[in-house]
Amino acid sequence: MRRTLILIAAALLLGAADEPQLVPDVSQRDVEIQYSFTGADLLLFGAIVYPGGVRPEKPADVVVVLKGPDQSILMREKQKVAGIWVNADRARFQSAPSFYAMASSHPISRIVDERTAAIYELGVDKLQLSPSSLNESSELDRFQAGLVELRQRSGLFVERPGTVEITDGVLYRARLPLSARVIVGDYTAETFLVQDGRVVAAAVRDITVRKSGFEQFMAVAAERWSFLYGLTAIALAVGMGWAAGAIARRI
Amino acid sequence: MDLYLPIANLSVNALVIIGLGGVVGLLSGMFGVGGGFLTTPLLIFYGIPPTVAAASAASQVTGASVSGVVTHMSRGTVDFRMGGVLIAGGVVGAGLGVLIFRLLQYLGQIDTVIGILYVLMLGGIGGLMAKESIQALIALKTGRKPQARKRRHHPLVAALPMRWRFYRSGLYISPLAPLLLGMATGILTMLLGVGGGFILVPAMLYLLGMTTQSVVGTSLFQILFVTMATTMMHAMTTKAVDLVLAMLLLIGSVTGAQVGTRLSMTIRPEYLRILLAAIVLLVAARMALGLGFRPDEIYTIEVR
Numbered sequence: 384m385r386r387t388l389i390l391i392a393a394a395l396l397l398g399a400a401d402e403p404q405l406v407p408d409v410s411q412r413d414v415e416i417q418y419s420f421t422g423a424d425l426l427l428f429g430a431i432v433y434p435g436g437v438r439p440e441k442p443a444d445v446v447v448v449l450k451g452p453d454q455s456i457l458m459r460e461k462q463k464v465a466g467i468w469v470n471a472d473r474a475r476f477q478s479a480p481s482f483y484a485m486a487s488s489h490p491i492s493r494i495v496d497e498r499t500a501a502i503y504e505l506g507v508d509k510l511q512l513s514p515s516s517l518n519e520s521s522e523l524d525r526f527q528a529g530l531v532e533l534r535q536r537s538g539l540f541v542e543r544p545g546t547v548e549i550t551d552g553v554l555y556r557a558r559l560p561l562s563a564r565v566i567v568g569d570y571t572a573e574t575f576l577v578q579d580g581r582v583v584a585a586a587v588r589d590i591t592v593r594k595s596g597f598e599q600f601m602a603v604a605a606e607r608w609s610f611l612y613g614l615t616a617i618a619l620a621v622g623m624g625w626a627a628g629a630i631a632r633r634i
Numbered sequence: 635m636d637l638y639l640p641i642a643n644l645s646v647n648a649l650v651i652i653g654l655g656g657v658v659g660l661l662s663g664m665f666g667v668g669g670g671f672l673t674t675p676l677l678i679f680y681g682i683p684p685t686v687a688a689a690s691a692a693s694q695v696t697g698a699s700v701s702g703v704v705t706h707m708s709r710g711t712v713d714f715r716m717g718g719v720l721i722a723g724g725v726v727g728a729g730l731g732v733l734i735f736r737l738l739q740y741l742g743q744i745d746t747v748i749g750i751l752y753v754l755m756l757g758g759i760g761g762l763m764a765k766e767s768i769q770a771l772i773a774l775k776t777g778r779k780p781q782a783r784k785r786r787h788h789p790l791v792a793a794l795p796m797r798w799r800f801y802r803s804g805l806y807i808s809p810l811a812p813l814l815l816g817m818a819t820g821i822l823t824m825l826l827g828v829g830g831g832f833i834l835v836p837a838m839l840y841l842l843g844m845t846t847q848s849v850v851g852t853s854l855f856q857i858l859f860v861t862m863a864t865t866m867m868h869a870m871t872t873k874a875v876d877l878v879l880a881m882l883l884l885i886g887s888v889t890g891a892q893v894g895t896r897l898s899m900t901i902r903p904e905y906l907r908i909l910l911a912a913i914v915l916l917v918a919a920r921m922a923l924g925l926g927f928r929p930d931e932i933y934t935i936e937v938r
Binding site: 416417418419420421422454455456457458459460461463466467468469470473479526529530532533537563564565566594597598599601602605606609610612613614615616617619620621623624625626627628629630631632 | 934
């Protein structure tokens with residue numbers, strides 16, 4: 384509640400500009416992955432500041448996009464060859480987001496045209512993956528659809544059209560789920576204000592996803608002290624196995 | 635009860651994983667197989683990345699075999715000499731396996747090769763075991779004494795030079811035979827992420843002609859050391875050993891292995907073998923269907 388009041392105060396102060404402005408925030412700037420992490424629900428909210436505080440007659444739309452670090456990926460496609468399914472075709476993409484979640488106040492197709500959606504990467508089918516292999520464009524489309532389908536199923540790509548709530552034309556809020564399978568890194572929460580099919584304002588907030596405590600320690604140990612880590616794994620296995628045997632022989 | 639796996643990067647239900655480890659441990663104690671041929675596919679099916687599944691399953695097999703090895707050692711059913719030769723072969727084989735693995739990964743055909751290998755070997759060995767044990771069962775039911783096997787080991791094994799005496803196995807054969815066998819299982823350990831017990835046990839029985847009593851103990855002994863080496867190799871190269879996942883699997887499997895070892899003392903070996911044959915054939919059939927059916931995931935993603 385206090386945050387909202389501060390936002391409104393900020394909105395009044397910024398009210399002098401010519402173009403409308405966005406004052407966005409997120410419920411969590413730091414997402415910590417701990418032993419019981421099963422994903423997180425992020426609340427993306429903020430205020431729309433109109434020049435002179437005058438709201439336009441036709442209400443504007445808001446789109447929020449939560450994006451994870453880009454990855455360079457190699458995709459393989461299985462085809463049926465001689466009765467069995469084998470990897471036959473492949474494609475390489477330089478910048479596939481590891482996570483992408485989008486919410487909008489209305490379905491994207493009703494807010495902006497195809498071109499604008501592609502420019503701002505609004506929607507999982509509009510992601511610019513920068514293919515770096517020599518595939519035909521129809522093939523690339525097929526691979527992109529495959530990627531989207533795969534990531535949507537594991538909760539890494541999310542689309543929630545029509546879920547951004549706008550209160551009194553100035554305050555907006557949306558919830559986006561962060562899957563438990565997200566990778567660590569720097570995430571961005573972008574907010575777009577759309578009016579008459581045109582993006583009139585945009586703002587970004589950064590979110591850091593990181594492992595903490597024990598999880599952080601394990602990840603670092605496996606990477607840096609791999610010999611000791613391996614030794615620990617073996618010692619643990621041998622120790623537990625031996626202990627169980629010793630106990631069982633007493634019974 | 636959800637728990638986050640720090641290396642696999644996802645959260646799992648801890649009780650499911652412990653239960654899975656328990657079932658595999660039970661089999662491990664009963665039959666002397668590591669159980670990796672069940673753990674790895676089941677973990678992948680649960681959604682854990684294949685490399686993490688294979689790497690962590692290896693340490694679980696270590697844990698499951700320790701209790702088995704200790705039990706068998708106290709009963710004097712481990713042939714250390716035979717085990718030593720098998721381990722030497724296994725470590726060499728694991729090294730070769732790394733090279734083959736890299737080549738297949740580069741070609742993008744690792745999944746298919748793994749699938750086909752599983753089907754061929756599990757199918758072949760399962761069939762062989764089923765045939766043998768059914769014959770033994772019929773002989774048991776009709777009250778006739780089972781026919782004495784004409785040859786104790788395969789003629790090729792007998793043809794190899796430089797014979798050693800393996801007292802506990804009741805064998806006088808060339809160490810080259812178990813060395814090659816160990817190498818073959820070492821390659822499989824690396825490629826399939828399995829202990830190799832399901833290959834080792836039948837091969838020791840039917841190819842080498844070892845006495846049934848020392849087969850289980852000796853194969854567990856070999857599995858113990860080869861999986862330890864594999865765990866270390868994974869920790870150093872792929873860095874995919876998930877200690878939390880391994881811990882959960884271990885809790886289940888060391889307990890299961892104890893129960894399994896006890897059970898194996900009370901059940902007739904003929905029934906034990908036909909049970910193992912059925913399980914192996916079932917996994918093979920499932921794998922074969924998997925190759926032919928349209929897979930759920932047509933696409934796979936590899937992060938560079």
